[in-house]
Amino acid sequence: MLVQSIITNGLAVGAVYALIGITYNVMFSASRVFSFTAGSVGMLGGVFGAILIGQMGMPVIVGFLLTLLLGAILGIVIEFVTVRPVLKSLDQHLYVLSTLAAALMIQQLTAIYFSTDAVPFPRVVPIESGFLDQKIWLPILACVGTIVGLEYLFRHTLVGRAFLAISEDNYAARALGLPEQRLRMTSFALAGMIGVLAGFSSGQLMFASLANGPLLNFYGFVPVALGGMGSNRGAVIGGLLLGLFQQTANYFFGGVFSSVAVFVVFIIALLVRPEGLAGAATARRV
Amino acid sequence: MLLESKKTGVGTGRFEAWLPVLLLALVGASLPLWGDSFFGLVATRVCIYWVLVAGLNLVVGFAGQLAIGWVSLLTIGAYTASALAAGRVTPEIPTFFALGAAGLLGAVFGLIAGLPALRLRTFYFAMTTLGLSTIVTQIALAWKSVTGGGVGIPGPSMPVPLDSPWGFYFFCLVLALFVTWMTCNISASRYGRSLVAIRDAEVAAEAVGIYKPRLLMAVFLFSGALAGFAGGLFASLQSYITPDAFTFDLSVLFFIAILIGGRGSILGPMIGTAILTILPDFAAPLVQWSTFLYAVLLLAIVLLVPGGIADLLDFKNRRPLDKHREIRPRPELLGQILTAPRKSELRLQNIVLSFGGVRAVDGVDLEIHTGEVHGLIGPNGSGKTTTLNVISGYYTPQEGTVSQDGVDFTKEGPHTRAAHHIARTFQTPRLIGESSVLENVMIGGNIDASGTFVESLLALPRHWRDEAHLRENAMAALTIVGLERLAGVRADRLQHSELRFVEIARALMMKPAFLLLDEPAAGLSVDEIKRLGALVTAISKQGTGVLLVEHHADLIFDICDRVTVLNLGKVLASGKPDEVRTHREVVNAYLGA
Amino acid sequence: MPTSAREPLLAVKGLSAGYGKIGVLSGVDIVVYPGEIVAMLGPNGAGKTTLLKAVSGLLPWTGEVTFAGRSMAGASPREAVNAGLVHVVEGHRIFTQLTVEDNVLLASYGMPRAQGRKQVEEALDFFPEIKAKRHDRAVTLSGGQQQMLAVTQGLVRKPKLLMLDEPSAGLSPVLVDRVLAAAAQLRATGTAVLLVEQLIEKSLAVADRVYALTQGAVALEASAKEPGLPTKLERMYFGQKDTPHLA
Structure with a gap:
């Protein structure tokens, strides 16, 4: 039972990290920008769910759709306010500062208007399954659903291919007449939806909590950095492994050890291979 | 002729360079005359924060490394000083030695926190410093025997006469002055210029022989030591510390103070630190909103005034330049700096x-x-x-x-x-837009100077000799390419063709x-x-x-x-x-x- | 032969453009008439590519650009494409991770679906060897095939003016002929072509008119058939001082 609990918990937590990793990737692919907001948007998924369903008493499905909508709007606002104005000087890395500012604002507003403590998340599915609790399979389902959805988007729709084109060669895509700005905005809306989905689906596992923001921000970034930026496969595999490792270490050695271990592995891996374990070497400098 | 060009106000501005020290000394020393004890308390905190920020300023403002989690070093310093002074690890240690140990450990961890910056860029590095600050807080909570866990431990108490509020204040003020003076020295030395060079023109910095890892390591050690020491003082000021005292908001304050102040400036971040520290204290309703305000300020700075306060104060570079300038090189003077x-x-x-x-x-x-x-x-x-x-x-x-x-x-x-x-120029001129033309050229003489980082920090004689020598050569090189009139102008105000000649002048500095x-x-x-x-x-x-x-x-x-x-x-x-x-x-x- | 009495398709007047502080073009005037092939020649760094990028909206510029009777001031690349001005950028920058077909389909982005499909097929017909590989990933194509794919992308929208930037770069002579022949084929359908090229003789063979650019300005405008043109160009490339002795 213990092994099973470690594995199921690990996979569930890992699925959340993977979703945040994908959130990073979707924004990065469209804009070459890493955004500090990924974790905070994830955190908001839980908060929105807790407010809309738990406190306001909306039906689950309405609350869920509204959460997704809010995530999309948030993504667009982030793109418009913190990314678009600094894209012209991408090499100055101003986006690190502007997205950090946005993340801080989200965190602070949540602290003031919601709560600084963890708030329980309502049950989402009314039926009970005998084998696994919904707090375990919901995030995993969300992760699988997101991957399948993205796969369909990229393989079978023209918009999806346009995303891929922009992410591979922005200049050529613009020359070809692709509406780069609109596609980038759409990407950020999509990233916002995936982010809140992560928080919503893991609401019962991790609660609606302000502290999830920085936590998800870091643990969602680890698989992306190690798996190579822009690679969703890397984010998913890395995220799941990270979740399993954390749960195991948590159980046997305690939480502090697992945090320190993840951090040390993260730093060493990046120092050895700054482009990520699966990433390609960087381009010319001169 | 050369003498004449030397006179044309390069804006070496001794006064300008020491303005931060003077200002701090004046305001700080006169504080007891016009402020009450509450003012004194707030001012003490400003001084302590500034000790940390002044060091961090070299990392963030000068070298351009986005270290956003520097509160971790403050935490380490605070717990080191407190635990040693309280005798939790060793027999009780006198406060000053405990503070020294805090600085030492701060330096070590500054280096550890900074190491990723040698290979990782911007967002990655920012993330690692963020991760470190989370972990340090977790350890502070868990390592009960030393840190007291959530209950906390008392901070080190200062010996007489520094144990009174005003006594402690003056101690912190003197320290802040000393630190300001040191960073001013660095800023006006080849090390300061090199740091800005690896921030804004890394490739060109390498070409003139600046070795980024060694330089960054020195800065991380220095900055870490100051942060650790500041941590010890912070613990003493708080008189009792728990992990709650070291929120991420504090990190944000340090970081944003620098950006609001302006990159590559010392006066700007100093004013920034003072404003951000004082603001919530004097507007009680703002306390809850302080981090939000910092974030708004950060966004506003990034989007509207990337140069920060320092840019607003830079009146000199708003004077219009002569529109019809001609580049008239004087190759006949080449012998002044080039020997066959x-x-x-x-x-x-x-x-x-x-x-x-x-x-x-x-x-x-x-x-x-x-x-x-x-x-x-x-x-x-x-x-x-x-x-x-x-x-x-x-x-x-x-x-x-x-x-x-x-x-x-x-x-x-x-x-x-x-x-x-072997010197070179680049297809697209790679110069530091925010530095003056003269400073840009002086970068080229980097290998020509012999003073060490510590000598520059303390303004020892070799530092002055290096500076005088580099300045003289750089003026000569500028005269040769025909740009001596523009020596004091920010490089980003020049025309494209002028930039090409500045690059040649910089290359000439390498003989x-x-x-x-x-x-x-x-x-x-x-x-x-x-x-x-x-x-x-x-x-x-x-x-x-x-x-x-x-x-x-x-x-x-x-x-x-x-x-x-x-x-x-x-x-x-x-x-x-x-x-x-x-x-x-x-x-x-x-x-x- | 085009005459000045006809209304130009593309008229560029006093165009200046560059990268940040670096001015590359200063006061360039050119015109392209409907259905002609114009070759844009000139030494490296003369500003040929910059000119195309400015005209297609990839770079900011000052001056006047009129295309098909409409001012292109402030037009984005997308608006240019929609107006019938298509730019095939240098270096066959196709999307290597997508299939050949998807690459071509992307050029029809925003068109009604059925019409897009139809024009994609018509564009693919230009180069049978590209059509044969439609389901392969573009990364598997050779450099020459990638260039053909890039030109195919440019054809999908049936542009009024197709601007090709160094389509010959890195191609074998046979392939160069294929690509340039496609340009001639296009002219037959009424499409004008503005061709930036390094290969002077091959460009002169297909072009109606020639501009030569040096140091960011038009140095020469001539009919492609003008006698002695190659010698003139050679002088331009190697400096004016004395005529090089040709073997």
């Missing part, structure tokens, strides 16, 4: 370099002699710039060697070329045996190209070997002693200009027959 290097040759043998299957350079042989202008031409994509980058060490070729008089340095990094007196010019005539007017030609010829007459990559055929055939033509990564022809110009294959390569 001994005869030598730079030799490339069978260089092969592929990028993902494309052989950009495919077996190139090239010999450049001192005292000669050697032209390197060829169609787009023929491998000219790549060859140049192999010589200056940005690429390591898969085959072949680069050597000077038999000394092979093919595999050494770009920062080693300066010691061989080059070989000078590699990458399309120096691009974007220049016909007259300017003529003057450039005369200058390059004069430089070679002084004994420097020049490698000239150029598209302007006129210039190449006018001033080159030898010309090598590349096509598809191979040498197509090499010889005297006239031979090359009539070479059938060369003509074909150009005309595509």
Whole structure:
């Protein structure tokens, strides 16, 4: 039972990290920008769910759709306010500062208007399954659903291919007449939806909590950095492994050890291979 | 003539350089006259934060490394000082020694926190410092025997007479003054310029011999030590510390104070620290909103005033420049800084370099002699710039060697070329826009100076000698390229053609045996190209070997002693200009027959 | 032969453009008439590519650009494409991770689906060897095939003016002929072509008119058939001082 609990918990937590990793990737692919907001948007998924369903008493499905909508709007606002104005000087890395500012604002507003403590998340599915609790399979389902959805988007729709084109060669895509700005905005809306989905689906596992923001921000970034930026496969595999490792270490050695271990592995891996374990070497400098 | 140009107010501004120290001393020392004890408490906190921020300023504001989690070092310093003074690890230790230990441990962890910056860029590094601060807090909570866990421990108490609020305040103020003075010294030294160079023009910094890892390590040690020491003082001020005291909001305050203040400034971040620390204290309803306000300020700064407070205060650079400026080089003065290097040759043998299957350079042989202008031409994509980058060490070729008089340095990094007196310019001028023209040129003399980081920190005699020497040479170099009038102007206010000549002046500072010019005539007017030609010829007459990559055929055939033509990564022809110009294959390569 | 009495398709007047502080073009005037092939020649660094990028909206510029009777001031690349001005950028920058077909389909982005499909097929017909590989990933194509794919992308929208930037770069002579022949084929359908090239003789063979650019300004405008043109160009490339002796 213990092994099973470690594995199921690990996979569930890992699925959340993977979703945040994908959130990073979707924004990065469209804009070459890493955004500090990924974790905070994830955190908001839980908060929105807790407010809309738990406190306001909306039906689950309405609350869920509204959460997704809010995530999309948030993504667009982030793109418009913190990314678009600094894209012209991408090499100055101003986006690190502007997205950090946005993340801080989200965190602070949540602290003031919601709560600084963890708030329980309502049950989402009314039926009970005998084998696994919904707090375990919901995030995993969300992760699988997101991957399948993205796969369909990229393989079978023209918009999806346009995303891929922009992410591979922005200049050529613009020359070809692709509406780069609109596609980038759409990407950020999509990233916002995936982010809140992560928080919503893991609401019962991790609660609606302000502290999830920085936590998800870091643990969602680890698989992306190690798996190579822009690679969703890397984010998913890395995220799941990270979740399993954390749960195991948590159980046997305690939480502090697992945090320190993840951090040390993260730093060493990046120092050895700054482009990520699966990433390609960087381009010319001169 | 040179004397005259020295007088033309380069804005060395001794007064300006010491303004932060003076201001802090005046306001700080007079505080007891106009402020009550509450003021004193807040001012003490400002001083302590400033000790940390002044060090962090070198990391963030000067070197441009986005260290957002510096509160971790404050935490480490605070717990070290408290635990040692309270005798939780060793027998009780006197407070000053405990503070010293906090500084020491801070330095060690500053280095550890900074190490990732040697390889990782911006967002990644920001993330690692963020991760570190989370972990340090977790450890502080868990390591109960030393830190007291969530319950906390008392901070170190100061000995008499520093135990009174005003006594402690003056201690912190003096320390803050000392730290300000040190960072002012660094800022006005070659180390300060080098830090800004790796922030804004990393590639050019390497070309003048600045070795980023060593420089950053020194700065991280220094900044960590200050943060650790500040942590000890912070614990003493709080008189009792728990992990709750070290919120991420504090990190944000430090970081944003610097950005609001302005990168590369000391006065700006100092004012920034004061404002951000005082604001919530004097507007109680704001406390809850303080982090939100910081974030708004950060966003506003990034989007609207990237230069921060320092930019708003920079009146000097708002004076309009003369619109009709001419670059009038004076090659006859070259002897002032260039002494004929001994005869030598730079030799490339069978260089092969592929990028993902494309052989950009495919077996190139090239010999450049001192005292000669050697032209390197060829169609787009023929491998000219790549060859140049192999010589200056940005690429390591898969085959072949680069050597000077038999000394092979093919595999050494770009920062080693300066010691061989191989200088270069870039296709797109790589200068530090926020620094003055003179400072940009002084960067070139980096290897010429001998003072250490600590000597500059404490303004010891060698620091002054270096500075005077570099300044004099840089003025001479600027006079030679004809830009001495613009010495005090921010480089980003110059026209494109002027930037090209500034790059040449910077290269001249390296007393080059070989000078590699990458399309120096691009974007220049016909007259300017003529003057450039005369200058390059004069430089070679002084004994420097020049490698000239150029598209302007006129210039190449006018001033080159030898010309090598590349096509598809191979040498197509090499010889005297006239031979090359009539070479059938060369003509074909150009005309595509 | 086009005459000045006809209304130009593309009229560029006093165009200046560059990268940040670096001015590359200053006061360029050119015109392209409907259905002609114009070759834009000039040494490296003369500003040919910059000119195309400015005209297609990839770079900011000052001056006047009129295309098909409409001012292109402030037009984005997308608006240019929609107006019938298509730019095939240099270096066959196709999307290597997508299939050949998807690459071509992307050029029809925003068109009604059925019409897009139809024009994609018509564009693919230009180069049978590209059509044969439609389901392969573009990364598997050779350099020459990638260039053909890039030109195919440019054809999908049936542009009024197709601007090709160095389509010959890195291609074998046979392939160069194929690509340039496609340009001639296009002219037959009424499409004008503005061709930036390094290969002078091959460009002169297909072009109606020639501009030569040096140092960011038009140095020469001539009919492609003008006698002695190659010699003139050669002088331009190698400086004016004395005539090179040709073997």
